[in-house]
Amino acid sequence: MSFKYERLDKDKAMLLVVDHQEGLFQLGRDQGPTSMKSSILAHATLGKIFNLPTILTSSTETGPNGPLPQEIFELHPNAPLIKRQGEVNAWDNPEFRAAVKATGRTQVILAGLVTDVCTTFLALSLREAGYEVFANRDASGTFDEKTASDANDRMRAAGVQILSMFAVACELMRDWRNTPGQKEMLPFFDTYLPEYGMLIRAHDNAVKTGAISSLGRS
Amino acid sequence: MSFKYERLDKDKAMLLVVDHQEGLFQLGRDQGPTSMKSSILAHATLGKIFNLPTILTSSTETGPNGPLPQEIFELHPNAPLIKRQGEVNAWDNPEFRAAVKATGRTQVILAGLVTDVCTTFLALSLREAGYEVFANRDASGTFDEKTASDANDRMRAAGVQILSMFAVACELMRDWRNTPGQKEMLPFFDTYLPEYGMLIRAHDNAVKTGAISSLGRS
Amino acid sequence: MSFKYERLDKDKAMLLVVDHQEGLFQLGRDQGPTSMKSSILAHATLGKIFNLPTILTSSTETGPNGPLPQEIFELHPNAPLIKRQGEVNAWDNPEFRAAVKATGRTQVILAGLVTDVCTTFLALSLREAGYEVFANRDASGTFDEKTASDANDRMRAAGVQILSMFAVACELMRDWRNTPGQKEMLPFFDTYLPEYGMLIRAHDNAVKTGAISSLGRS
């Protein structure tokens, strides 16, 4: 079996923010809410750091689904926002399709609420339309872990690649010496991956003011 | 790899209720019983709301498996009920096969007790017979989570798509402005997806009588 | 160590519905939402079936917490509803204290959203005021299982008894031949404890139309 590695490329990728709405937030229960919110903001932030064409969309936002959080607009003040009036699958909305095509990009990074509907339906349509599709699984949420797992399996069967946020970030960056690279990504990880952030902080502090312990090995 | 999105279409789909029997209910332990019962009724209700040809079947119902719950007959008073006298796989029953074929539909939504036997055997036979098959995983139940997961994997290997109840509902509806749409589906979700129902209720109440909090942001 | 069994008595008990509000519902994530809603309605229904003095209370309900669900008012159209304008602990509200005292009862069954705040604070105050307190744990909800467990431990340390809904119901009923007894409680369990309901249904069906299997033992 021969294999072609479809690899994220910051010059080929766009980023989609799908229905990360303040009401729908309550339906994302396959991870804790603090982690869910952090993942949603990390997703939008990656679009900004890597300067990816970014498209926002929401579903019937004057109803209980609510609007997107203000933080996302602050990150992407000029991104198109497609307010769908009824289409569940964003690809069914011509304005959204046009916005995607207008990017000229062939790779799509997406995440949404809820995984099994908003993310999956769109991902399958994008695969049918010929895009390479990368789902940032940390930034999608749904009713429970089994629903998320089955939705991810449905996407995988269509050729969608399911990646962690860290994998998305690292595959876009590729080399810590690039731009964006260490300079941009360390503060990002300090905010959105605190186990790594605290490791970095403690390291820097050790270099600056630390004292050798008596362990006697490294 | 090219991909064709097999998508539920309310004009192509039929719905099968497979062995949701009152005795077999006790064997469905991969979700809590309150949730299991709710999912079974939601499954049958989707057939009614979307006016899908619906076929009921049961296995040796004078024995310990018991009959289907009365609620299902109330939802589908005129649906064919195929009482299998011995066949485990409903597809082995000629009357059942005839009923399925008589619908003229090419897509099948099914769920049953238990997942690894009643649902899976039938789903594999349906795939072999050329149907597009969609398993509503929430409305199937079995001995434990691992058994469900392995059964779903066996179905996936045959091209069956495993969907949550919410995904089945939304893929059938497609657009909140359709009929059935918001008018029919909001009460459905209020009953069968209470986290969404309570979100809707609180939203409507806020619009009608709510007061702005002092949070100062949206 | 001598022990006195504080046992629920339907002639001594009152029932409190504490902040089961439509907005706060989203914060109850230590059980699934279908189960959470069912437990909330079961709690209120026990007050009705056993004709217990029942008091409803809510917290700042024009804000995001929202109102109590309509179903509860339908069960208790004449129960006092104390709308607290700011007190977190209902016992801090004089109107609420007066309503409790007006019942003349010495035992309190309570549940609320969220367990660690609305339920626990009130339960501790009730214990300090000398009441025998029984928390229906199924009908309280909070952020996660650990929070619920620690809150229940805090109540236990104050002498609160933590009971399942089934234990509350059975300790009130005491004997299936009582009134309320089998006649009232079987339909209740059929609705709110479906594993028992389906057992009852299958049993009745077997008596009416069942055929002996070939197992050859009982």
Place this chain on the structure above:
Amino acid sequence: MSFKYERLDKDKAMLLVVDHQEGLFQLGRDQGPTSMKSSILAHATLGKIFNLPTILTSSTETGPNGPLPQEIFELHPNAPLIKRQGEVNAWDNPEFRAAVKATGRTQVILAGLVTDVCTTFLALSLREAGYEVFANRDASGTFDEKTASDANDRMRAAGVQILSMFAVACELMRDWRNTPGQKEMLPFFDTYLPEYGMLIRAHDNAVKTGAISSLGRS
């Protein structure tokens, strides 16, 4: 995608008992030991009930792995027992390969300790040799759930079907009116699937001596 349902057929299938040894039993920790032992005996019993050609094998049984349990020999007193002196993969043992081929069967049902080594290695070799392979996942055990899951995925990638014990039994039986059928399988399920056994017992008892409850519905 066209699909051919490879379905167990009692006239085409053989059954393999792979390294269910008394010492290795301690390594099967992905299910509880009571369940593990029950599943091992159920596996061997299916071979007897359906009169399947059955082959036993063990690995270096004078060492810590120990012998097969006596119960298996009592079920299959005349089955060949291939005592491997060193080969981890039973297919590497010529005597074992000869025994498998001598059955003239084309379908293999297998289970072993431990899943990721004894079961998987053999299953992959059997697939390479052209057999249809069905792994009874309940009767294989290993270090933890993740190891079992990854091993099952490795087998699935090779076309092995992973079935529960109940699915193996029902796919072999096909119809409760067959022989073996209800008469043989109800006692089997009473022993090895007690949730079903107790359902059957309670049903029969209800038919014989039960009284209608006052639920008033079925």
Place this chain on the structure above:
Amino acid sequence: MSFKYERLDKDKAMLLVVDHQEGLFQLGRDQGPTSMKSSILAHATLGKIFNLPTILTSSTETGPNGPLPQEIFELHPNAPLIKRQGEVNAWDNPEFRAAVKATGRTQVILAGLVTDVCTTFLALSLREAGYEVFANRDASGTFDEKTASDANDRMRAAGVQILSMFAVACELMRDWRNTPGQKEMLPFFDTYLPEYGMLIRAHDNAVKTGAISSLGRS
């Protein structure tokens, strides 16, 4: 704080089998059904092995709760069976109280279905009546783990000691050289604690026919 160790004594203890009925079996979902059934039979067997006065009781057994399993009657053909016609708490039944008192024993080992009602209510009454109470937690079952845990906590607050089946057995035996001792208990553990049984089998086999491995240490 001074402490008095209330320790099981086979000459002071009686054993109660509470509502281990074939219908109620379905409600015991905090452990797997194979383990649940094994634990129920182990409980009754301990009464036989240690020759403890044993009392059986059931609740409305012509209804859906069903009768006790035949295996228990085979173990205790002469034990009193108190068929309660309505009392949930067995202590409310005068015949049951008389049977308990007639044993002349001061320690009670009990288990039942379901933990939070049948076991707990009786245990609390027994504590109030002055008995030392030991709950065999493995042989009680209920709706889910949290319900079991809260019920056990309620019993602990009343001075009930919650023991595993293994602890009950070993505290009764005290010394492997006693009667009952190794001779009676090894076959018991072989049946009801298979991780220990297989350890014993493999050990005995190693002594008889085993060969030293090349590990070179013990």
Place this chain on the structure above:
Amino acid sequence: MSFKYERLDKDKAMLLVVDHQEGLFQLGRDQGPTSMKSSILAHATLGKIFNLPTILTSSTETGPNGPLPQEIFELHPNAPLIKRQGEVNAWDNPEFRAAVKATGRTQVILAGLVTDVCTTFLALSLREAGYEVFANRDASGTFDEKTASDANDRMRAAGVQILSMFAVACELMRDWRNTPGQKEMLPFFDTYLPEYGMLIRAHDNAVKTGAISSLGRS
């Protein structure tokens, strides 16, 4: 049993930040790291909002334990920081004891890394010294959930009350109309309890611009 409710009072309470150090952060694995960091910052923030005397302490911070995060100093620029050079239990450090006594407060809210050592040892000493002690369990972390649970039980046995962060906050606030009250606490919850924050945001948005859905009930 009479009970005295020891209730947090913002005029009697002090707050202790114990060893929330950047290196030790890696040892807090009983909750996810995003949640752990959020809880640590929420803990310190409560001291600021309620203007509680706040004391910081760290253990051998030039070694691998590292310093406290900068965010905590920004919240409490003037709080005493006791850098312990060796004492594991902060109470063994005279400077720390003096700082605690200097507050003149009788209630202590504390949290630390790790729960079973830094938090527990200090909490037990504080109880021995006569303080009312409240452990904010969300802001303590340790190796795994069982270690946390056992440590909390050890503290409970000494009369420590284990509270969630939300319970600490609400017991300090008591009434949404107080100062601090709704105005201060809603932004706090928006940051540190995002499931509540998103509920508030969606509510406010519904009041401002929302449209009634067609559900037809509230």
Place this chain on the structure above:
Amino acid sequence: MSFKYERLDKDKAMLLVVDHQEGLFQLGRDQGPTSMKSSILAHATLGKIFNLPTILTSSTETGPNGPLPQEIFELHPNAPLIKRQGEVNAWDNPEFRAAVKATGRTQVILAGLVTDVCTTFLALSLREAGYEVFANRDASGTFDEKTASDANDRMRAAGVQILSMFAVACELMRDWRNTPGQKEMLPFFDTYLPEYGMLIRAHDNAVKTGAISSLGRS
């Protein structure tokens, strides 16, 4: 409620190694085997580092329980080893009681296989005999987590303190500047608490050769 902190004191404590036998090892399934073995060795090592009087005991070691691991004898070549020929509770063995009393110590640190029998029975007897008892929960093991939890609760009810290995170690050490202190304990933690060991190693390496990252904060 006044509280007296019973605190481990290396000059008052003895350490007991109870039935950590190579056969019984298989019964300790409430933690992974790698962790179980590490905890057993850590327990014995603490006795050596703090020079605590240490007593070893085993139960019927020529049978399936097997001997203690050689590593323990290498740590404690001169410790008394009481080979019990039948007593389950070590306190029932006069030689063992004599060895405990001969230490002249009043505090006991113990751990054993299995928690609910070997550890608990002895701990309860020690409490009755007036000792302060500290159970190192990490180094005890049993059939499953619930059995361990219930056993720990039984011990807690008798005044036993349940501590993690890290809490035992730190309460014995008290101050990193003591002897034993940092010099002895860092290598111990490097071996038995690798998350701390790797933190120490990385810190020391950063001090020696690390370069500041560009995070720009600590």
Place this chain on the structure above:
Amino acid sequence: MSFKYERLDKDKAMLLVVDHQEGLFQLGRDQGPTSMKSSILAHATLGKIFNLPTILTSSTETGPNGPLPQEIFELHPNAPLIKRQGEVNAWDNPEFRAAVKATGRTQVILAGLVTDVCTTFLALSLREAGYEVFANRDASGTFDEKTASDANDRMRAAGVQILSMFAVACELMRDWRNTPGQKEMLPFFDTYLPEYGMLIRAHDNAVKTGAISSLGRS
């Protein structure tokens, strides 16, 4: 479907140690740290025992990621160590690619920190370059179990085989009579698979000095 079993062959395989660095160790939280460290050392040891060409690599090791542990260098003093200065995917580093190619081997066994980035990116590139790739899942670690599972699925979709450490070891050894075989592997399992090690020890001890129990069966 025909299937070709790609099977590990010690004469075709190389082993890669990818970023098992002392700082990154903290990010591996999908298994406990004791198990994680043991798995990392077992991975490197397999390379030594089977004399596989072994390549070490690290990522920006003067930063917070830190160096590889000393134990790995002691096992492989002469292995090439490629210190990547920025490339996340080791395959992007020409020196690393050259080292891999210089082995002349066609099979790769790899593991790394973290699974979804360091292991997966490299594994996908290796597949694209035509290697047969075997991931030792036990020796890779990442943020949580779901991240590991999705990363493993991504690798599986590329034809990577995911194996347990035990499966890697046994597929390399193939026959206990080979060299390396029982003599080399039993001490390895004694160290890195203690459930097997203790089984071996107890077996050998039984052969040498054990006494038959009275079970009377094997």
